[in-house]
Amino acid sequence: KTRAVFRISQKLILIAIVFQFSEAVIDQGKSCEVSLMAKINLLSTPERTDAIPSIEQHFDPSDVTFADPLYHYFACIDGRETRRVFGTPGGDAAELLLTLNILSRESGRNFTQDEVWDYFYEYVSTIPVYRSFYMHTDSHAEERLLTTARSMGMNITHADLINGPDPEYEETIIELLLRPEHIGCGHIKAIMTRPIDYETNIDLTRDYIRSYFKYMWHHDRFGKLIYSSGEVLEGDHHESSVINVVTSKRLKSDCDGSAMIRPTIDLDPTEDGTIRQHHAFVNHPVDVQIFRKRLANWVAYKMEEDPDITLKNMNDLANKQLTLTTQALAKDKPIYMVTISEVIPPCPSCPSCSSIQGYDVGLTNMGAFFLGIGMIMLQVDKIDL
8 A cells, every 4th residue: 555655646746747747848939029130132033132131020029939949849941831840841840851861871771660660669668758759730631631531421521530439440541641742841841752863762751651640640749749730821922032040159059949930920000990911931050950960860870870870861851841842832932041140138037937947937726736735645654765
């Protein structure tokens, strides 16, 4: 009995810790309500200085959020996203797929479906419970998939794609999800349809997508995997530019993180009160290195290779793929590099940002509840620790 109470107490205290860390990371996403110094450089032709005022509005100080890219998921660069993001082509899902292609190349062999599953399961299982893992679709691809499924006699909904369809439909739905016309991420769709250009193995890509959904439907106890964060990206592409966002080292130190911005924003109203929107592909080329280095270390550990060499190989392939994707999705669009150099006043003195320094956010209500119950049970039973 004493051992059983002790084990229950341990679990309650562990739950309290999980609530505490989850709440701490969630609390990092707060706006810095101060002036941002953003330097905007045009990296490509044609000259589009007329677009700079619209680009500047993506960096409205009241709307920019600072977060640690080590603890936050990477979304796609897709400009239809309305939430603040760290962006990289294809998001988390494409970064791990890139990693498996490098792992396959360095091992000198093609992986079986079971091996792809094992690698996917192994890596995702190492992700902390407070960090999500992202892949997205869009409304067009999902509607085509649902229409096809219903024409085959399967009455499925968006919720079934998140939570899992009936077991009798599962394999058929997986096969439908692997069709390029049902893939809503332009980057991953291009990887699927242009494997030679993207230097990827199409069988690995298919097995990888299969593994993503299998894990999400059957093994994701902590809800790590998010498929479009539960929301599909709506409508057509209307991006007018590509924004590469870089946060200076000093600012990262001051604000304990890098700047996240919205790819879709409402512009200032026109004279007649009309609300217009501005859409941009948003890429974080420096911040993604933090995530990519973690992946490279994982590969290097498995292959007993130098992680710096693995990271270089990953970056070389990632840069090629980025070029191909931006050429396809953002052809003739201007490309901007936006460097956020400092915050005035310094972020630590900003009341809005002071709560995101480290993890000093106080004990959450749920964390306090479970911790209290656990400690009471230990005291009542007078267990000698």
